[in-house]
Amino acid sequence: MDIYQHFREEERPFIDQVLSWREDVELKYQRKLSDFLDPREQLILKTILGNTPDLIYGVFGGKEDTERKRAIIAPEYEVIEEGDYHLTLLEASYPTKFVTLEHRDVLGAFMSLGIKREKLGDLIVQDGKIQIVAASEISDYIKMNLTGVKKSNVQFEEKPMSHLLENSNEWSRKETTVSSLRLDVLLKEIYGMSRKKAGMHIEAKHVKVNFRVVENPAFLLEEGDLLSLRGKGRSRLEEVQGKTKKEKFKVTTAKLN
Structure with missing residues (x-):
């Protein structure tokens, strides 16, 4: 089976990385611990490793519902425990009376230290507390x-x-029909704007799909894709349910409140 045909061209480097990890574990009988993976990368890893004999794998980011997780690939006779993921929860407080902090402010502070995003898991900023799950x-x-x-x-x-x-986080879900799964079409539908304005945001590099900037309005979305529009928040294409008699796609979208 050609694994590449199931994913996008720009995802080939990560696919190659997972294939290399798998080969190393198979040859050396030594487990591999990855950096933090976003949900799309976790999906790719699970697809590649799903039917691999003689290997086991797991992902964990501090809790079951965390978004970013580290992965372990190991020989099948090993046991993977939560402590093996080498995660550390760090917490700090700040005075909400005098300063307002947002997720991007804190993430920017981490980036300014030269810390790679791949070494950081979920980041929570609320009620005067900052929490970050970091690689130990x-x-x-x-x-x-x-x-x-x-x-x-x-x-x-x-x-x-x-x-x-x-x-x-609370998500508002909506079932609707769209003419295509193009990025500009879904942005128009989710954020309530004209298709022309959606295209302008995309070309201005204001839009990310699965945490990566996408500049092509014709980029085709897939089920599970996570979107973000600068200043407008995050959303996702939760489900593609098929087509109507008029050849429109029936979809479920969700937007972060």
Whole structure:
């Protein structure tokens, strides 16, 4: 089976990476621990490894419902436990009376330290607390070097993973029909704008699909794709249910409130 035909051209490098991990584990009988994977990458990994004999795999990001997770691929005789993923929960507080922090402010502070996004799991900013699930190998670096976000001083401390806050995100779902699965068509439908304006946002690099900027309005979306539009929040194409008699696609979309 040609695995590439099931995925997009731009996903080939990651597919090759997973194939290389699989081969290494098969040849060396040594487990592989990945960096954090986004949901689309997790799907690709599960598709490739799903029917592989002599291997087991798992993904974990602190809780079952976390979005970003590390993966382990191991020989079938091994047992994968939560501690094997080497995750550390870091928490800091900030005064909500004097400063307003958003997800992008905190993520930007991490990036300014030269920390790669792949080393960070889910990030929660709410009720005066910042929590980040990080790869354990960089947790000490974060604690020593990340001491401020915007105008607020912060001090990160390690917490038990059981203290990880529930993500308060709520999604509004909608069933509708669309003429095609083009990116500009779905943006128009989800965010209530003209198709022309949707195209302008795409060409201005305001739109991401699965955490990557997409500049082509004709980009075809697939079930499960996660979208984000700068200043308008996140959404996703949850389900493609087939076509109507008029050849329109019946879809379920969701938008983050």
